[in-house]
Ligand SMILES: Nc1ncnc2c1ncn2[C@@H]1O[C@H](COP(=O)(O)OP(=O)(O)OP(=O)(O)O)[C@@H](O)[C@H]1O
């Protein structure tokens with residue numbers, strides 16, 4: 001089943017073509033990775049998919065035929081390139097932001113979350129090994145801890161589709177793998193679909209079904225991740 | 240580049256000299272025999288402590304005026320700044336509130352006090368309102384700039400989820416700005432102590448009111464004690480507020 005489809009997306013900002021005829025299809029339950037050099041347009045493509053930027057031309061379809069509307073926004077999660085955490089709030093309150101759209105508005109404004117949501121948040125804290133940091137301000141956390149908070153937040157949203165922009169960027173390979181292992185475990189458990197951006201070819205190959213290579217605003221190549229070897233990927237990427 | 244800088248300095252000096260000639264400004268007139276400067280100085284230095292009890296009440300009144308005025312002004316400046324911030328408010332609303340804040344900021348507190356004394360009469364009420372109005376402008380301008388310069392990616396996350404403005408304000412804007420806001424409040428407290436000390440000159444309560452009275456009746460020694468009081472509470476408040484602000488940062 002196709003969960004997301006983009007058709008001929010073009011984006012022109014200030015006279016510069018940033019996305020050039022990008023088409024992309026994602027099957028439900030798949031994990032795809034977009035790779036490519038700095039400035040290729042990966043983040044911009046994600047922002048168009050998320051509705052933060054409007055494409056100049058082209059179409060987006062979610063869940064077999066719908067454009068981006070309020071109900072669909074509820075089930076699309078986003079982890080931006082620098083995580084988008086609220087530094088002055090503690091870990092628990094950052095995670096609860098993920099549940100904003102799952103509770104009545106007055107509850108979210110008063111900060112009165114129902115017990116089942118609090119329980120879910122605590123469970124996620126547990127899975128992501130953040131329980132001991134529950135009351136710490138996010139600004140005092142390490143890079144890896146922040147990534148885990150961002151994952152917990154997006155998971156509490158109960159999304160069907162997650163877009164994650166370089167979520168392991170600042171981590172070493174070991175920490176990256178730990179984070180990605182947890183995400184994959186949750187992906188299976190919650191039946192998620194993932195659209196990711198990675199720079200590390202090992203991570204990309206290990207954790208995705210399909211890799212899209214983006215160069216200069218174009219999707220140049222689509223590769224099944226298990227059908228290529230690492231060197232080929234590095235070559236394609238560095239071209 | 241270096242040459243151009245030299246021209247800037249040169250023309251600045253010429254402007255200062257030209258303006259002084261235009262205004263007939265002569266700093267030497269301060270020590271000229273034909274002036275009363277020397278006599279007044281002497282009388283001021285003979286501080287008259289017989290009015291110490293009045294000074295005490297005037298200081299309390301000034302501190303109260305400053306605290307109430309700046310607190311009201313600060314509280315009102317928060318919604319004003321939220322409505323003025325481009326990233327939080329619809330285009331036209333933000334233009335309207337930016338203008339309101341700028342206008343309130345551009346009028347000095349003493350001018351508000353003159354107008355308010357005419358409206359609500361002599362006394363601290365006029366002073367409190369004058370401080371509050373100016374502080375809405377001063378603090379509103381500062382706060383909307385803080386709100387607008389916040390990291391946009393937390394807002395992106397909220398927008399993608401389809402959150403409302405109120406949710407964004409509660410979960411991103413206010414918490415991220417809170418260290419700046421408490422700093423700002425402490426600064427405003429000490430700032431408005433200094434401002435409200437002089438508002439009495441136009442009849443709006445506080446220390447200045449007595450200074451004006453004693454100066455007019457040529458009681459320089461008594462006025463001097465009130466001036467000394469201004470010096471002490473201004474420096475005292477500045478010290479206290481910067482000490483507290485430092486404490487909060489660390
Ligand atoms: N608002 C904008 N106006 C004009 N140009 C923009 C704008 N936003 C991005 N760009 C340009 O679009 C191009 C793609 O940027 P984008 O951030 O999508 O690259 P990226 O592939 O994510 O790179 P990186 O790997 O460094 O994150 C860049 O050349 C960038 O300068």
Ligand SMILES: [Mg+2]
Nearest residue numbers: 042043044081
């Ligand atoms: Mg990017």
